[in-house]
Amino acid sequence: MADSPLGPDDLADRLAEVFDLVGPLYRRAQRKVEQYTPAEGLSVGVRAVLDLLRQNGPMTVPQMGRAQALSRQFVQRMVNEAAERGLVETAPNPAHRRSSLVRLTGEGAAAITALKARERAMLGRVGGDLTDAEISACLRVLTRMLEFLDDVDVS
Template sequence: MRSDHAPEPPEPSQDDLAERLTEVFDLVGPLYRRVHRKVEDAAPVEGLPVGVRAVLDLLRTREPMTVPQMGRAQALSRQFVQRMVNDAAQRGLVESLPNPAHRRSSLIRLTTAGRTAIEVVHAREHTLLRRVDGDLTGADIDACLRVLTAMLALFDDVEVD
């Protein structure tokens, strides 16, 4: 019986995959820097530095958290995260709560003002991201997330402090 389908191409070798993953790294760096600049350009609108925005966004989905937990989640030093949390607290966007699990490491959560601020940022970013060109599908996004997650896991042992 004859098949009307062409044979599947062979799976790429580990060396071929490594070369393709290098292409991903080559795109992620410039993408990150451009997004960083775009957020900074919009900062006067919300008044949020990029680091504070990152803390608020993390707390939006995972609050409450300690500063060390936030640092690990974002691969940032505890000192940097602490400075961003202090900045956010001075702006009235986060508050500290006693941590029953650890007396010296408070839990941080969003205030109502903080939740409102990050929701405004998210709405603006959502509007921008709707303009992405291309015939992207949910499967494309799933594959991208799977690849980036695997690449991030490769570097789980890298210390950030």
């Protein structure tokens, strides 16, 4: 029955299908972001930092790395690039003297807001008669997969 939980083997097969789509989806989305950002000149990495700060407010580089499952060094390079362009700035962190908070500047907030508006306009053209229930189910599956990958011990 289509609405009953899948057994382990069938679940593994169906989730493998999801992974087979998520990889190409992610890479194509990256290319589109790079194509659609010439006005801001944002790399995918800088865009990710700006969006994370837009969503969460000021954060430290280690916090951003953990949130995105990226190395602290990579995030630091993206923060440095954004800072050189005046899109982010650092501020003292009352919770930790050696790890400054990174926050959006007005220019950074404007850049990520403009980019998100263009992305929303593009995504609104996806079509395909998708329903809210289908999108909710997709989000539930992807969230569960992320939670599993965060919790799984591969040793």
